[in-house]
Amino acid sequence: MSPQIHLVDRPLSVAQxxxxxxxxxxxxDGKPALWNVDFTAPAGALVGVIxxxxxxxxxxxxxxxxxxxxxxxxxxxxxxxxxxxxxxVGYVPQRASVDWDFPASALDVVAMGFYRKLGWLRxxxxxxxxxxxxxxxxxxxxxxxxxxxxxxxxGQQQRVFLxxxxxxxxxxxxxxEPFAGVDAASEQVLISALRDLQAAGKTxxxxxxxxxxxxxxxxxxxxxxTRAVASGPMAEVFTAxxxxxxxxxxxxxxxxxxxxx
Amino acid sequence: MNPFxxxxxxxxxxxxxxxxxxxxxxxxxxxxxxxxxxxxxSHMVLPGxxxxxxxxxxxxxxxxxxxxxxxxxIGAGLIALVRRAAKLEPSAAMGLVFxxxxxxxxxxxxxxxxxxxxxxxxxxxxxxxxxALWLEPAIWxxxxxxxxxxxxxxxxxxxxxxALVLGLLLVLTFKELRIASFDxxxxxxxxxxxxxIDFALTAATTLAAVAAFEAVGSILVIALLTCPAAVxxxxxxxxxxxxxxxxxxxxxxxxxxxxxxxxxxxxGSGTMAAVGxxxxxxxxxxRRLRLHARPPAAGPGTGPDSAVQPLRPGSV
Numbered sequence: 001m002s003p004q005i006h007l008v009d010r011p012l013s014v015a016q017x018x019x020x021x022x023x024x025x026x027x028x029d030g031k032p033a034l035w036n037v038d039f040t041a042p043a044g045a046l047v048g049v050i051x052x053x054x055x056x057x058x059x060x061x062x063x064x065x066x067x068x069x070x071x072x073x074x075x076x077x078x079x080x081x082x083x084x085x086x087x088x089v090g091y092v093p094q095r096a097s098v099d100w101d102f103p104a105s106a107l108d109v110v111a112m113g114f115y116r117k118l119g120w121l122r123x124x125x126x127x128x129x130x131x132x133x134x135x136x137x138x139x140x141x142x143x144x145x146x147x148x149x150x151x152x153x154x155g156q157q158q159r160v161f162l163x164x165x166x167x168x169x170x171x172x173x174x175x176x177e178p179f180a181g182v183d184a185a186s187e188q189v190l191i192s193a194l195r196d197l198q199a200a201g202k203t204x205x206x207x208x209x210x211x212x213x214x215x216x217x218x219x220x221x222x223x224x225x226t227r228a229v230a231s232g233p234m235a236e237v238f239t240a241x242x243x244x245x246x247x248x249x250x251x252x253x254x255x256x257x258x259x260x261x
Numbered sequence: 262m263n264p265f266x267x268x269x270x271x272x273x274x275x276x277x278x279x280x281x282x283x284x285x286x287x288x289x290x291x292x293x294x295x296x297x298x299x300x301x302x303s304h305m306v307l308p309g310x311x312x313x314x315x316x317x318x319x320x321x322x323x324x325x326x327x328x329x330x331x332x333x334x335i336g337a338g339l340i341a342l343v344r345r346a347a348k349l350e351p352s353a354a355m356g357l358v359f360x361x362x363x364x365x366x367x368x369x370x371x372x373x374x375x376x377x378x379x380x381x382x383x384x385x386x387x388x389x390x391x392x393a394l395w396l397e398p399a400i401w402x403x404x405x406x407x408x409x410x411x412x413x414x415x416x417x418x419x420x421x422x423x424a425l426v427l428g429l430l431l432v433l434t435f436k437e438l439r440i441a442s443f444d445x446x447x448x449x450x451x452x453x454x455x456x457x458i459d460f461a462l463t464a465a466t467t468l469a470a471v472a473a474f475e476a477v478g479s480i481l482v483i484a485l486l487t488c489p490a491a492v493x494x495x496x497x498x499x500x501x502x503x504x505x506x507x508x509x510x511x512x513x514x515x516x517x518x519x520x521x522x523x524x525x526x527x528x529g530s531g532t533m534a535a536v537g538x539x540x541x542x543x544x545x546x547x548r549r550l551r552l553h554a555r556p557p558a559a560g561p562g563t564g565p566d567s568a569v570q571p572l573r574p575g576s577v
Contacts, residue, residue, distance in 0.1 A: 062446070065446075065450060067446050067449060067450075086450050087452065089450070091446075091447060091450050093444060093446055093447060097444065097445075097446050098443065098444050099293070099442060099443050099444070101292075102292055102293075102439075102442055102443045102500075103292065103494075103497065103498050103499055103500045103503055104439065104443050104500065105498075105499070108439065108500075109443070112439075112440050112443075112444070112447060112451065115436060115440055115448075115451040115452075115453070116451045116452045118436070119452075120437065120453070121433050121434065121436075121437070122436075123435065123436060124436055148498040151498075164447075
């Protein structure tokens with residue numbers, strides 16, 4: 001194999017940007033969930049990952065984190081292979097990937113954001129608990145620290161998961177549908193947290209399904225429909241034409257009019 | 262000879278140790294909705310145990326454990342294979358493999374060779390708690406001599422170290438078990454290996470099932486794995502309390518079960534399992550009554566539905 005082909009194959013050292021995907025594909029049971037996606041997240045951007053159900057939004061996030069195998073292509077996080085780069089990535093998972101019946105308090109969940117620092121076999125100490133409590137305060141959930149996570153409302157649960165991601169003090173944040181099933185108060189907390197992260201120079205990618213709010217929340221977008229339909233600054237890619245393409249022409253004219261695009 | 266010291270004490274201690282050894286991994290299996298895996302493992306180890314008997318010609322802990330672990334691993338591999346090859350859902354593949362392996366164990370037990378080494382089908386299936394005799398301590402004060410404990414019946418000498426090791430492992434990996442069970446993807450991102458933790462839990466369950474085999478047989482192990490944890494789950498929403506209560510209920514179920522068996526002249530292991538089932542039923546009723554009497558304070562996110570934490574289907 002010539003050195004050049006090697007470079008095209010795994011150019012991990014030349015990948016620029018906090019999150020880079022090149023020709024990334026994910027295949028489940030012979031069906032492509034994500035196909036040949038090229039995307040580079042600009043540093044310091046607040047990126048909405050947008051598309052219809054089954055467009056591969058979660059697969060994209062999980063593939064860049066190295067949580068699902070790549071069928072082709074590659075991705076880097078903070079210039080490193082996902083296995084290493086993900087140590088510096090804050091993550092809010094999809095609701096469905098968490099066992100809500102498992103006995104854990106809000107504080108227990110936030111403390112998980114510090115587990116990497118603790119390492120194997122070291123118990124959660126008082127300092128970690130105090131730090132976790134501070135993170136809960138940041139999202140206005142300090143009063144719920146001892147409540148079982150399964151008994152909180154959807155919005156409160158998402159705030160706890162945001163607090164856990166904040167605990168990681170990461171450079172890049174990946175959030176999978178943090179706004180799903182969230183009340184108005186929690187939505188405001190989430191939005192201001194996203195803005196704070198951006199102001200602190202962090203890069204944030206958010207999987208989002210609500211077209212109505214997307215242009216207000218994000219300055220960049222990656223529009224997915226298994227493949228990448230478009231990506232770039234919100235004003236350039238959030239157009240009727242591109243959205244109709246992503247949604248397979250299923251958006252009614254009234255819906256598009258409501259989006260004012 | 263003091264009949265209590267010779268007959269009842271060893272049987273009681275074995276019952277308690279078996280119950281605790283199983284409750285430790287069982288408490289997590291129930292929370293993770295993997296109780297069926299515990300059932301599968303306790304059945305799949307039977308052919309391994311029988312082969313170990315046949316090879317050595319006697320009941321000895323070391324070969325038995327090795328045979329059981331090998332059978333457990335082969336079974337786990339077969340389940341994965343059947344799932345892919347036959348395109349079956351996980352529980353169907355599990356049910357298929359464990360019943361076939363169990364049947365193989367039963368057939369092996371009925372062979373001529375097994376009869377020669379005095380291996381009884383009933384004992385293999387239901388255990389033989391009452392068989393433990395401990396003639397060395399003549400009077401109670403003999404128990405204060407450490408050396409006399411080394412003469413304790415073999416199942417006890419196996420169960421106590423197993424229970425201690427499992428307890429220690431559980432305390433050490435408490436944080437890892439919590440993150441890997443609650444949110445496996447996040448565990449991976451935090452630098453842990455949830456699949457390694459899954460495997461360790463499987464190995465721990467196999468170890469407990471094998472250690473409890475002589476006392477309660479291979480069929481009733483599932484009761485010891487699930488009942489204490491199922492009762493504990495209805496009492497608490499905290500993981501540490503859940504595990505502690507599982508151990509407490511395991512002890513109570515063993516004590517009540519053994520004494521009921523003595524009074525009713527029924528099988529020790531069977532009565533323990535029945536008492537475990539009754540305890541779960543009782544806990545459900547008590548919880549319903551308490552919730553009914555004192556509805557949870559209406560706060561954000563506390564509907565009557567969200568306050569009731571039902572056991573997940575398939576966990577009992």
